[in-house]
Amino acid sequence: DAKTTQPPSMDCAEGRAANLPCNHSTISGNEYVYWYRQIHSQGPQYIIHGLKNNETNEMASLIITEDRKSSTLILPHATLRDTAVYYCIVRVGTGGFKTIFGAGTRLFVKA
Amino acid sequence: KAGVTQTPRYLIKTRGQQVTLSCSPISGHRSVSWYQQTPGQGLQFLFEYFSETQRNKGNFPGRFSGRQFSNSRSEMNVSTLELGDSALYLCASSKETGGLWAEAFFGQGTRLTVV
Numbered sequence A: 001d002a003k004t005t006q007p008p009s010m011d012c013a014e015g016r017a018a019n020l021p022c023n024h025s026t027i028s029g030n031e032y033v034y035w036y037r038q039i040h041s042q043g044p045q046y047i048i049h050g051l052k053n054n055e056t057n058e059m060a061s062l063i064i065t066e067d068r069k070s071s072t073l074i075l076p077h078a079t080l081r082d083t084a085v086y087y088c089i090v091r092v093g094t095g096g097f098k099t100i101f102g103a104g105t106r107l108f109v110k111a
Numbered sequence B: 001k002a003g004v005t006q007t008p009r010y011l012i013k014t015r016g017q018q019v020t021l022s023c024s025p026i027s028g029h030r031s032v033s034w035y036q037q038t039p040g041q042g043l044q045f046l047f048e049y050f051s052e053t054q055r056n057k058g059n060f061p062g063r064f065s066g067r068q069f070s071n072s073r074s075e076m077n078v079s080t081l082e083l084g085d086s087a088l089y090l091c092a093s094s095k096e097t098g099g100l101w102a103e104a105f106f107g108q109g110t111r112l113t114v115v
Helices: none
Strands: A009-013 A018-023 A031-038 A045-050 A061-064 A070-075 A084-092 A105-110 B005-007 B010-013 B019-024 B031-038 B042-050 B053-057 B064-068 B074-078 B087-097 B100-106 B110-114
Touching: A009 A018, A018 A031, A018 A084, A018 A105, A031 A061, A045 A061, A045 A070, A045 B100, A070 A084, B005 B087, B010 B019, B019 B087, B019 B110, B031 B074, B042 B064, B042 B074, B042 B087, B074 B087
Parallel strands: A009 A105, B010 B110
Antiparallel strands: A018 A070, A031 A045, A031 A084, A061 A070, A084 A105, B005 B019, B019 B074, B031 B042, B031 B087, B042 B053, B064 B074, B087 B100, B087 B110
């Protein structure tokens, strides 16, 4: 599975968009980009995933660059409850769930 | 629908003892994975079970083992506990369609403290 690089921490003002970047320059053609988040002391929560097209759901948008070497998770209107560690994961969608999580980005949403 | 249920939520054990943790996946999910989370090492993959068979395994000593039952419920066991085994143990279940999984759902975890 491809390695990802994320900034260790970011701040965002409440109500503003939070843009979390992720670099995955060694991604392969059949690898997906997944995002999870973990709020303190809870299990990680699935947010969104994509292969090469931009994706949007009720929680967030995922923008993947054309060369697929980087992506951005966008929380359109961040709230205090979005304060969490966000994990960007790149892996194939088969072979079972054996995902390796990196250190992630700690997002602080401030009032 | 009910989420992933892990029991117990908290556990205190003594060094040298063994412990068994339980995970009930979401109905219809046949894949169950286990993770260990510590402040120093982050989230580390332990193993994954699918249809009662261990399909993937992380880099943990043989003291860590698991199994899955025919109803997809899973247990993990840690023998000869060490202080360093103190951690949050998380279970995740996922559903595969045609061999492709899209997302995994995590339980709240079992916090194990070894004294």
